[in-house]
Amino acid sequence: MLIRSFVPAHITAFFVPRFNDDPLRAGSLGAGVNLSKGTTVFASVETGTLERHIHVAFNGEPVKKGEALITYSVAEELVPGGFLGEVEIWQYFDFPNGYGFGNSAGGALGTALSLSYAFGGTWLKAAQTAHRHEVLNKGGLGDVVAQLAGGIEVRVKAGGPGIGVVDNLFFEDYRVLVVPLGRLSTREVLDGDVVKAIEREGKLALESLLRDPRPERMMALARGFAENTGLLSGELLELARQLDRVLSNPSSMIMLGKGLFALVREKEIDNAKNLLADLDVPYDVAEVYDEKPKVGRWIGQ
Amino acid sequence: MLIRSFVPAHITAFFVPRFNDDPLRAGSLGAGVNLSKGTTVFASVETGTLERHIHVAFNGEPVKKGEALITYSVAEELVPGGFLGEVEIWQYFDFPNGYGFGNSAGGALGTALSLSYAFGGTWLKAAQTAHRHEVLNKGGLGDVVAQLAGGIEVRVKAGGPGIGVVDNLFFEDYRVLVVPLGRLSTREVLDGDVVKAIEREGKLALESLLRDPRPERMMALARGFAENTGLLSGELLELARQLDRVLSNPSSMIMLGKGLFALVREKEIDNAKNLLADLDVPYDVAEVYDEKPKVGRWIGQ
Numbered sequence A, B: 001m002l003i004r005s006f007v008p009a010h011i012t013a014f015f016v017p018r019f020n021d022d023p024l025r026a027g028s029l030g031a032g033v034n035l036s037k038g039t040t041v042f043a044s045v046e047t048g049t050l051e052r053h054i055h056v057a058f059n060g061e062p063v064k065k066g067e068a069l070i071t072y073s074v075a076e077e078l079v080p081g082g083f084l085g086e087v088e089i090w091q092y093f094d095f096p097n098g099y100g101f102g103n104s105a106g107g108a109l110g111t112a113l114s115l116s117y118a119f120g121g122t123w124l125k126a127a128q129t130a131h132r133h134e135v136l137n138k139g140g141l142g143d144v145v146a147q148l149a150g151g152i153e154v155r156v157k158a159g160g161p162g163i164g165v166v167d168n169l170f171f172e173d174y175r176v177l178v179v180p181l182g183r184l185s186t187r188e189v190l191d192g193d194v195v196k197a198i199e200r201e202g203k204l205a206l207e208s209l210l211r212d213p214r215p216e217r218m219m220a221l222a223r224g225f226a227e228n229t230g231l232l233s234g235e236l237l238e239l240a241r242q243l244d245r246v247l248s249n250p251s252s253m254i255m256l257g258k259g260l261f262a263l264v265r266e267k268e269i270d271n272a273k274n275l276l277a278d279l280d281v282p283y284d285v286a287e288v289y290d291e292k293p294k295v296g297r298w299i300g301q
Helices: A069-078 A103-119 A123-136 A143-149 A186-190 A195-211 A215-228 A234-244 A266-278 B069-078 B103-119 B123-136 B143-149 B186-190 B195-211 B215-228 B234-244 B266-279
Strands: A002-018 A027-047 A052-058 A061-063 A085-093 A152-157 A165-168 A175-182 A258-264 A284-287 A294-297 B002-018 B027-047 B052-058 B061-063 B085-093 B152-157 B165-168 B175-182 B258-264 B284-287 B294-297
Touching: A002 A103, A002 A143, A002 A195, A002 A215, A027 A103, A027 A143, A027 A175, A027 A195, A027 A215, A052 A069, A069 A085, A069 A103, A069 A123, A085 A103, A103 A123, A103 A143, A103 A294, A123 A143, A123 B165, A143 A152, A143 A165, A152 A195, A152 A215, A165 B123, A175 A234, A175 A266, A186 A195, A195 A215, A215 A258, A234 A258, A234 A266, A258 A266, B002 B103, B002 B143, B002 B195, B002 B215, B027 B103, B027 B143, B027 B175, B027 B195, B027 B215, B052 B069, B069 B085, B069 B103, B069 B123, B085 B103, B103 B123, B103 B143, B103 B294, B123 B143, B143 B152, B143 B165, B152 B195, B152 B215, B175 B234, B175 B266, B186 B195, B195 B215, B215 B258, B234 B258, B234 B266, B258 B266
Parallel strands: A052 A085, B052 B085
Antiparallel strands: A002 A027, A002 A294, A027 A085, A027 A152, A027 A284, A052 A061, A152 A165, A175 A258, A175 A284, B002 B027, B002 B294, B027 B085, B027 B152, B027 B284, B052 B061, B152 B165, B175 B258, B175 B284
């Protein structure tokens, strides 16, 4: 049996981490956007071997437990202890790992949905399992609930699925331009001194967004958050300013990755592409993904 | 400006009403299914008149306040007091009103989403407004949150949007056969003596479903609920038994309408259609709607 899931990439615009000893109550406040590109997970389940085996591969390459701790933890929990057979989890990412696109949560949620579909369970329990292992392994705090909500989302009450509350903004005609330049460790940032500034600026940005809940406002607040926390500076800030010259809304920093994103109108895309090509920096364009993640049996196209 | 929303029809399989003086905390536990047919709402917003006017039409026919209390209440709340212009809300229903397809909630939610899109707001606030007026006017308790969740849904914590928690079952290849035969007043049932039986049987069905959360189990439990509460009896029960002979899963009663529904496999549809045509009863077939409701500017097709 082959099960396929799709979970959108999720970019955080600004956030407030909410730590809690109970991983289901840990989460984040904040806002972000889900993309039509993201993580696709194929779970192959075959019975008939003498032992219970779980294998994980990223983009076609097998990875060991230490490199895919969250996915292995989710799978260990959802594949029944008494199952005798081979479970292979093939994860394909449209964006690089560690760049702030929620790949870790996408892999966890896609794995949880696929295995729950195969072995029994519900959406909520699968999503809670993914969130719990994300939090325990410091993969992220808010990506799973954001990816479940889709669209341009605002986390108004922190927590995992069933506890956190996610709102959505109305939007029109926007596509998402992304400039992925490199990694930034969520774990290192959340363990560092900048957390206090993040909490202060994130709270202000959220309050302000809820008073005027529009995507344009979200981007302006995201940029303020990125600069005021000091996370966006130097060459990346300079690049953001160059992008701003060809866009009607401010670009901002991908939280957390070394990269930028912007909401762009159809008619602005060519100018932005030309600028980024001139500067010789990588970029991609995606739609806003405004649906639930997908899961189903895969028969082939 | 013309805004279009689509909200799926929602059929309740079994339920437990949860009354509360705070309408956002009122709601229901239970399970049900969302359909690819439902309620389409066009909101036309034109400025330039000297007064603020709100008009509502059902299936092309203007309706007065008394016949569309919930929609008018939602619109009165979401169209700014100082707005000078014409707001027309055109609601089109794929199923008849009062037959248990969640039209009332579909109209309320579609109106709230369309007007919030036009005048500002968020998904959560729009959905809460729709839920609140549904509850206050006894339109229903759980339809709005169920329609927001999509798919085959299980309400595991009662309450409106942001408070209630809705889970989803995994499913495969099912379509929904509906036999809409007539009206049943939600208000009269919820005010009657049968409520105690509904609460007892609904709670048992939910607990049982969560132990074995599969759509097939939901249908068996729905049928038990419908018969044990006495809501399904007489000719309707006889018709359900006839349907069962050509289907692999039990059919059950639409809560609350005089009608039946069933999850059917592709290969079973023809037999069911032939039987219902022979019996000369109306029927329809829809897909399970597994997305979020839709809202957006309408330019025409």
